[in-house]
Amino acid sequence: MKRILYWVLLSFNALVAATLLISYLAVHISPGDFILPAYFGLAYPYLLLVNIILVIVWAMLLRFEAFISLAVILLGLNHFSNYIKLSQPSGTKEGAFKMISYNVRLFNYYETRNGPGSEKKVFDFIRAQDCDIICMQEYFVQGDPSANEKLAKSMLGGKYHSHIKLIGRGKNRYYGIATYSRFPIVRKGEIIHPGSSSLTIFTDVVIQNDTFRIYNNHLQSFRLKKMEKSLLEEMTSEEKETIEEVKSLSVRLKNGFVRRSLQAQVVKDHINSSKYPVIVAGDFNDTPVSYTYRKIRRGLNDSFVNSGYGAGFTYKGNYPPNRIDYILYGDPLINNHFDILKVKYSDHYPIVAWLRKPD
Secondary structure (H helix, E strand, C coil): CCCHHHHHHHHHHHHHHEEEEEEHHHCCCCCCCCCCHHHHCCCHHHHHHHHHHHHHHHHHHCCCCCCHHHHHHCCCCHHHHCCCCCCCCCCCCCCCEEEEECCCCHHCCCCCCCCCCHHHHHHHHHHHHHEEEEEEEEEEEECCCHHHHHHHHHHCCCEEEEEEEEEECCCCEEEEEEEEECCCCEEEECCCCCCCCCCCEEEEEECCCCEEEEEEEEECCCCCCCCCCCCHHHHHHCCCHHHEEEHHHHHHHHHHHHHHHHHHHHHHHHHCCCCCEEEEEEEEECEEEHHHHHHHCCCEEEHHHHCCCCECCCCCCCCCCCCCCCEEECCCEEEEEEECCCCCCCCCCCEEEEEECCC
């Protein structure tokens, strides 16, 4: 019996070690070319956890098999640091400007069945943060957009310039993305993602006589919110339609991966063409172990990786928690502080970075 248990455990270990190894390929292989690594990349933090547990189990048994998962974990240690930061950063906020990025989930408009949502709470919360730059995704407007823009500025304290892109949703409702800046805005533009409701806007602002370009992104989602059940329910339900639901989930995941990889290329090409230093923020809807993240981040710094602390998870909805919201920045900007603010007005947590120009 012990021999059988040994081989079962060893086989299971080999399997999960292999899947973790495959997940590392997600950052290198476009989902449009080969989709499998993208699925494992999405599951990376959980595959990592299982492998860590197996290392501990084998070590307690005083078996050399512990090195199977340990070796694979060490091969991907750079991915670990994109999720978890163990050292407390040091530095000063003096001379830095404060930036927040927040997917506000339409201010919970549909979740409250057209009743009062979280809009006032969100704006009160953001106003209390006293940020210089605000990027919001899944921004929602009902009624006249111009009147709403004035009201939003008032709720934020009336000190901001704005750049808002809206898409009509019928019945005088609008979905969009918004950037607010205390710094003067000298140019506004957008990046078109054909055949998608995904949005990217860029806003040129002048900070202490220098111009910076801020990209605010909401890239292709998996469009899972239309599926009322959580992932766990979908996988454990005994209802007849479960197989079809899982198939639908698989199709949505694949379409999301592929579309985001294409959008990431378009955004990155635009970033590379910018004559100004850039800040790239928003909801990428993809994890650090993904083709999308690696494509956009290349040549840029990640504020969480540079100055965050603890676990970097920013999504906390019905599906497994993960890190999908980012504030990236290019030279010559310096970043000494980063926070994930654990408030419950959305299925995302707002993220905050302090950035400054070099002395």
